[in-house]
Amino acid sequence: xxxxxxSPQSMFIQEGEDVSMNCTSSSIFNTWLWYKQDPGEGPVLxxxxxxxxxxxxxxxxxxxxxxxxxxxxxxxxxxIPSDVGIYFCAGQLSPGTYxxxxxxxxxxxxxx
Amino acid sequence: NAGVTQTPKFxxxxxxxxxxxxxxxxxxxxxMYWYRQDPGMGLRLxxxxxxxxxxxxxxxxxGYNVSRLNKREFSLRLESAAPSQTSVYFCASxxxxxxxxxxxxxxxxxx
Numbered sequence: 001x002x003x004x005x006x007s008p009q010s011m012f013i014q015e016g017e018d019v020s021m022n023c024t025s026s027s028i029f030n031t032w033l034w035y036k037q038d039p040g041e042g043p044v045l046x047x048x049x050x051x052x053x054x055x056x057x058x059x060x061x062x063x064x065x066x067x068x069x070x071x072x073x074x075x076x077x078x079x080i081p082s083d084v085g086i087y088f089c090a091g092q093l094s095p096g097t098y099x100x101x102x103x104x105x106x107x108x109x110x111x112x
Numbered sequence: 113n114a115g116v117t118q119t120p121k122f123x124x125x126x127x128x129x130x131x132x133x134x135x136x137x138x139x140x141x142x143x144m145y146w147y148r149q150d151p152g153m154g155l156r157l158x159x160x161x162x163x164x165x166x167x168x169x170x171x172x173x174x175g176y177n178v179s180r181l182n183k184r185e186f187s188l189r190l191e192s193a194a195p196s197q198t199s200v201y202f203c204a205s206x207x208x209x210x211x212x213x214x215x216x217x218x219x220x221x222x223x
Contacts, residue, residue: 045213
């Protein structure tokens with residue numbers, strides 16, 4: 001089936017550093033979603049992107065919908081310890097479809 | 113402000129036993145979903161219900177059945193549990209904004 005390649009798989013960073021992660025695919029997506037999952041909890045929506053080139057921020061988080069519609073990027077500025085968790089991207093293939101493809105996640109660990 | 117509520121949070125079954133995972137949402141969303149999450153594999157869609165009265169298979173439907181009981185509730189049933197169904201199960205719903213809202217998950221272990 002279709003896959004989303006999410007990278008990096010994991011990263012250790014120092015508190016205060018900026019973080020970048022991305023998702024790529026050979027398929028074109030209509031919507032990109034970015035989620036964060038804390039241990040023992042369900043994924044929580046961070047940012048939703050609806051059109052190519054869109055750049056959207058949510059506090060220290062910024063995400064972009066790639067121009068080719070095959071990729072998306074998430075940046076976290078000035079990381080803090082509570083940013084620890086797993087970040088997932090998800091893509092919706094076409095309008096009206098109810099199927100979302102999820103990336104395998106980026107596990108972020110912040111060193112104080 | 114409950115969002116999506118799943119029960120139970122934890123369950124241990126023996127191979128061959130059956131059980132039902134319950135899910136309810138209070139956001140008046142039309143669509144509901146069941147995903148499973150396994151290490152290193154992200155979230156995979158088991159079944160979904162685009163609207164009340166309809167259900168469709170997702171990526172990994174074998175061994176599962178679903179019921180969309182009404183607009184609020186969507187249950188997932190394992191008729192004869194197998195160790196390969198050990199996983200964390202998430203229910204989600206979506207409305208007009210095309211974003212998924214997830215429950216807190218149900219951790220199932222099949223011995």
